[in-house]
Amino acid sequence: MQTEMNRLKLIWKVADKEAGQLLRTFLREEKRISKKALADIKFQGGQLTVNGEEVTVRYCIRAGDEVEVLFPAEEVSAGIVPVNRPLPIVFEDDYLLVINKPSALATIPSREHRESLAGAVIDYFQRNCIASTFHAVSRLDRDTSGLLMVAKYRYVHDLFVHASIGHPIARTYMALVHGKLTALSGTIDAPIARKSDSIIEREVSAEGQRAVTHFEVLEHYREATLVKVRLETGRTHQIRVHFSHIGHPLIGDTLYGGRKEGLNRHGLHSSEMVFTHPLTGKRHQxxxxxxxxxxxxxxxxxxxPEDR
Known part of the structure; x- marks a missing residue:
């Protein structure tokens, strides 16, 4: 017997101020369901009902109507191979996963790294009958550990993308950097661009996009510093590039001038995440x-001994 897969189903009550609109307008403008998503609902097995009756997007809604949207099942993205491995979940509800990603695990698969967090999430979805694919709301470099958010459904991911314009996810990291920072706190405001001769490496460049990193020194060691870092922007390799730029590359970050010194990856960990849930409105830390x-x-x- 085939197991029924869980699809995203949402229900809204029409308020007085929303009455008189076409259902299409209500869903597009009030609930931010994209034009493509509405087309998928119509042609890919979804359903729109009002007060239990199936309707089209041309239905004129009234105050007190109960609008129910059943989204179609999502196909797993090509190239993501499910992998059964532990998935350290820090937070989960019907719409989101926040995972403590281990280091040495790529967020998404590549030619060099076929096993990925995406594959572990897809395996988790399949075992828990969640009819969806991988939607990363935030990403981490392969060797960066810590908190990473995944939306269980495309619509939830879209809500986060829209919300991030005015209310981004606040992310805090812990970084181990070479040398002793003289300033106990500060801001690095330097644009970042891809290096012209590399598809991976980034650099500070006047031609780049604005990148802003705030930091606070937590502890000094003989030849290193533990730093708390808050991102204002989210450029690729931002923390690694910025600290290398000021002469304090991350320990273990050989790509940007760091040395391993007993740490077999760059010393960077996503330690805190604060966000407002786009469906419940609840603030999470x-x-x-x-x-x-x-x-x-x-x-x-x-x-x-030389540190004492």
Whole structure:
């Protein structure tokens, strides 16, 4: 017997101020369902009902109407291979997952790294009968650990994209950088662009997009600093590029001038995420402690006799 897959279903009550609109207008402008999504609902097996009766988008809604939208099942993106591996979930509801991503795991698969967080999420969806594909609301570099948000459905992802224009997800990171920062706090405001001779590496460049990183020193060691970092913008490799630019590359970040020194990846961890849920309106603050490898590196530096 085939298991019924869970699809996204949403129900709204029409308010007095919303009455008199076409259902199409209500869904597009009030609920921000895209034109493509409405087409998929019509042609890919979704359903629109008002007060339990199936209707078209030309229906004129009235105050008190109960509008129900059943979204179609989503096909898994080509190239994502499901992989059964532990998925450290920090937060989950019917619409979102927030995961503590381990280092050495790509967010999405590539030619070099076929196994990915996306594959682990798809496997989780399939085992839990969630009819969707992978929608990353935030991403992390392969070797960056910590909090990463995934929308369970395309519509939820679209809501976050729209909301981020005025109310972005506030992200805080912990970084281990070479050397002692003289300023206890500060802001790095320097544009970032892709290096002309690389498809991976970025650099500070006047031709780049504005990038703003705020930092606060948490602890000094003999030849390193633990820094709390808050992003105002979200450029690729932003934290790594900015700290390299000011002469303090991340420990382990050999791409941007760092040295491994006992840490087999760059010392960067997504430690806190604050966001307003686009469907419930609830404010969430999630935290995630430093992983073992960074804790051990800090412990070693604290116990370095020359550090005392």
């Amino acid at each position: 999630l935290t995630c402690p430093l992983p073992r490898d960074m804790q051990e590196k800090i412990s070693w530096m604290k116990n370095d």
